[in-house]
Amino acid sequence: MSNLRYILYFVFFCLSTITTQAQASQEDNPEGRLTSPMPIREDSLNIALDKAKDPHKRIELLLDLKDVTEGMNNEAGYVRQLFNESKEGRDVYGLFVSIMNIVIRHATHEEKEDSLYNYYIKTIADIEKGTPAEGAATFFKMTIINRKINTENDANTQKELFKQIRNEFQALQPHEDKYQKVNRLYNEGLMRVWEMNGQGKKGVYKEQIPLWQEAWDIAQEFPLYTKRYYLSSIFSLLSSGYNQEQDYKRLQQVTTDAINAHKDFYTVSAVMYPRPFLYKDNTYVDFYTQLIRGAMHVSDDEAYKMYNLFRDHMLSAKDEFLDKNKIYLYETAYLFLTNMHHEKEAISNCDSLINMIETGRAPGFSRILRVYKDKAKLLTNVKRPEDACIAYERAIQVSDSLIKKEYVERVEALRLKNDVNRLELEKTSITAQSRLIGFIFAICTLIVAISVSVYYYKSLKKTRKLQEEIYRQSIKAQESEQMKSSFINSICHEIRTPLNSINGFSEVLIDDATLPEERKEYQMIIQENTHLLTSLLDSLIEVANLDSxxxxxxxxxxxxxxxxxxxxxxxxxxxxxxxxxxxxxxxxxxxxxxxxxxxxxxxxxxxxxxxxxxxxxxxxxxxxxxxxxxxxxxxxxxxxxxxxxxxxxxxxxxxxxxxxxxxxxxxxxxxxxxxxxxxxxxxxxxxxxxxxxxxxxxxxxxxxxxx
Structure with missing residues (x-):
């Protein structure tokens, strides 16, 4: 029996490693929501979107479509459409939501860097000034830097990355604005945590509290849309620092500020865009969890007080959101009660979560094997080894069923693909026969058509050549006629003027009444016009000589x-x-x-x-x-x-x-x-x-x- 138990432990450890990786993939959810789609409304929302003409109404419907398809393959299409229509309408809220989704999903993809920096972030940077989304572009850059820091594990590459980031901060620092300053303080503290972790030091979060607290104080004055996101990012690090320092009073203060900022954001933004399908309660889980952890350092009563506040908040939801809240509640509850050494109550909450999983009310929940493993540990702690073994066996069954389900789905997909391929092959065979008959007929028709076309082409080519030659000759004739007319008009005009002068002044010279001074002047005019006439004739002769x-x-x-x-x-x-x-x-x-x-x-x-x-x-x-x-x-x-x-x-x-x-x-x-x-x-x-x-x-x- 003991050997079987060791084998079960080993198998469960391997499976838990796999589920840990699946859990990590959930962090790519921009709003922190569960990835289960709401089983409603997409078709009706699309119909309404097709009919809507008002830009504001269209953005509202696209936000709803994004919310109901969260985690589905078609979500990205709605996000891109939301971005495009928000950009066209200069709607900062729609831009903020869409770009947040894009940045979170692609922040670590090097091939996406240009589009992130040069297109999406620049789009909102151009219009954010003076709006509730002011500082959004810097927040997105801060998020991208954060993702790069947290995903780089190679020590040498990490060192170069930190050096590059710090050089950029240093170059910007003399003229940085308040958003850039928060970005620098936040990520500088994070880089120090990684460096101290690499050196094996303890209390790494506690030592960065001054940096993050300064960033926190500055972000308190930020506009409504961006304040919530800046505070949420800083809180994840600052709360860990206060937990390490066991400073519950300050932890309670920053948590309260963060919760209030989120409530204000949802209250005010709902006036413009209600977003009835947006799941909000999961955003408070981290805040209450940190409070519960910190309260454990103070007293059990305070810990239970924080736990009950969290419980009341999560159970206040309605309809499909209540089931989502219960998933978070039961998981947090059994972990909390385990730490408080109330194993029986912990087992009860663990069973409630398992019941939701097995009845299909926790779609998208990826930490299934961990729940069974934790239940087995709890049963072991309360001296129920047989039930613990049953829990481990159940974990293996669940694991097998998940694998079998995946296998069945793959086999079914392959079978369907095979059926489709077979039908396509039959269709192709029939089509090939009909096409062969059509091809033979087409070849015969083509030969006849080519013969006729060649005949008409040659005839048409000869006709076109004759037409082109006639057209060229016609143009030449017109040009020649025009040049001839122009030449005659010009010559007549140019010759007439000096001849008139010569003729007129010659008659005046014959007159005996003309004074000697006048005669001399008239002779000069006649000489000048004679020279002009001679020059014209010389030019004509030279042109004629050179042309010929x-x-x-x-x-x-x-x-x-x-x-x-x-x-x-x-x-x-x-x-x-x-x-x-x-x-x-x-x-x-x-x-x-x-x-x-x-x-x-x-x-x-x-x-x-x-x-x-x-x-x-x-x-x-x-x-x-x-x-x-x-x-x-x-x-x-x-x-x-x-x-x-x-x-x-x-x-x-x-x-x-x-x-x-x-x-x-x-x-x-x-x-x-x-x-x-x-x-x-x-x-x-x-x-x-x-x-x-x-x-x-x-x-x-x-x-x-x-x-």
């Missing part, structure tokens, strides 16, 4: 700076204006280019005349540079005239184009410049960065003498 040129120009080595100096002096002498400075920026050494001297002179003359025409005052700068890396000569003409709009900087290089139709000119100058540049293997363009006036940049290949 089929062979490359004969290029030679030309000293560019000399040409630049000559053309600038010619402009200054013939067309110079008093209010304009004519400037040269040329290299000291000669600059050679592989070009055509006459056409280069013509290009420079056109650019300088163009600058002179549109500049009333200021300066005209002709510069030349040799870029030996690119093997190019860069010539630029900059003026301080009226400038050229950005959208017209390509337009002006077209034939017969002028920005101002009332100014003298034939619209050929810049077109001729670009034509010359291309024939000399160069390029001309306007500097788009010039804001005052205009700057033309002309580049041609460098000569062989520049090395």
């Amino acid at each position: 040129l089929t062979e490359a120009l004969t290029l030679e080595e030309v000293e560019v700076t000399a040409l630049c100096r000559t053309e600038m002096e010619l402009l200054h002498k013939k067309e110079g204006k008093d209010k304009i400075q004519y400037l040269l920026d040329l290299p000291r050494e000669g600059c050679f280019a592989h070009t055509h001297p006459q056409y280069l002179s013509l290009l420079l003359r056109s650019l300088l005349n163009n600058a002179n025409k549109f500049t009333r005052e200021g300066s005209i700068l002709l510069s030349c540079r040799c870029n030996k890396e690119q093997k190019k000569v860069i010539i630029s003409v900059a003026d301080t005239g009226c400038g050229i709009p950005a959208d017209k900087q390509e337009y002006i290089f077209q034939r017969f184009t002028k920005l101002d139709t009332f100014t003298h000119g034939n619209g050929l100058g810049l077109y001729l410049c670009r034509l010359i540049a291309r024939h000399m293997n160069g390029n001309i363009q306007i500097d788009p960065h010039t804001t005052q006036g205009a700057k033309f940049i002309f580049t041609i290949p460098m000569g062989k003498d520049d090395r």
Whole structure:
């Protein structure tokens, strides 16, 4: 019999280890609730949600759906939807609840870190200022740091983690706000606890009381939503410190403050969002448990007083919440009564909890084997070894039934999967046959269709080519007609003006009544218009020559700076204006280019005349540079005239184009410049960065003498 008992002890120890791990998984519940779903209402709530249009009502329904599906697979979907709609409506309460759930579930997942910090927490940080949720973003960060500290077991990695956290705190400390300060005090104390535990020291919580008490005092002034959560986190550590110090008075004070903060939170938040399916009483279990533990250091009467307060609170619930409360009550009761050496009463409460488990009124409760084990210990303590053995045997039966239930569920799932696969296979076989017939028919149809399509494609391709060619020729004809009309209009206008002047003033000169001074002036006007007419005809001839040129120009080595100096002096002498400075920026050494001297002179003359025409005052700068890396000569003409709009900087290089139709000119100058540049293997363009006036940049290949 004794050997059997030892075997039972060993088996129970192994099973209790497994259930301990299951118990730990419950800590991921954001609200600390049991994970049993309420067997109601999800469908009706979804129907109401589909009909609801008001954003506030939709958030209320999503909160209810989250509460009734707590612990179920579809809870995460409602949480994400709650977050999205709360973000859109800037509802801080909905954001707070949804982000709390997300952070608690994923705080230790490294791959989630970016989304936690950069998306969810940033979302509430952007709108929390001045609201009851102010400080929420810092609390979520505090929770993430807390989870990382508590889940890191490797000593070296833990040391590096602590160093990193402290460096971040130190960098932030000079300008930290009150929420960041609480975060620093809370987690600094927690890191010290881990370090002292690693050194084998005792009373590790007691020594951190000053840090946590300071954080506690600061958090008392926090807004309503965040105060409850900050105090709850700090309480879990501070209460342990006061229990180690056996300071029951302070323990009682912080517990009372925490309970009142939770009651205030639930009372005020219920005005906006009632949340009838939210299970709240479990949040008070830790507070009363710590009070009961602390009261044991004072007196049995005080311990019983705290236990009865806890009992009354848990039994005040109604409906399905009462069963949940009884689970906590019976478990806490038998553990408390065991410590008070009232084994018979402890056994009674243990039996009540076992009865709830076996009648299916404790869904989701994971510490089942521990309850049977504790009952066996209690029976052993009261000298009932046979009943103790029965309790251990019952524990093994329960364990077997749980394993068998899991096995049956898996087998049933596999059987259903097999049936589905078999039906799918039959369906696939029938579908394959029908598809084969359809495939053969489709192939035949496709061959016919391809043949017809190829025929029509070739015909259509020929037709499109003819249409495109006709369209191109039509466009060319229109462009030619337009250019012809533009050319005739421009030539007629440009020739008529100087001819009219020549004709008119010639008649005046014939008149004997004309004074000698007037004759001289009229002769100058006739000479000027003759020059203008000659220039127009020269430009037309040059454009015609270059347009019809089929062979490359004969290029030679030309000293560019000399040409630049000559053309600038010619402009200054013939067309110079008093209010304009004519400037040269040329290299000291000669600059050679592989070009055509006459056409280069013509290009420079056109650019300088163009600058002179549109500049009333200021300066005209002709510069030349040799870029030996690119093997190019860069010539630029900059003026301080009226400038050229950005959208017209390509337009002006077209034939017969002028920005101002009332100014003298034939619209050929810049077109001729670009034509010359291309024939000399160069390029001309306007500097788009010039804001005052205009700057033309002309580049041609460098000569062989520049090395």
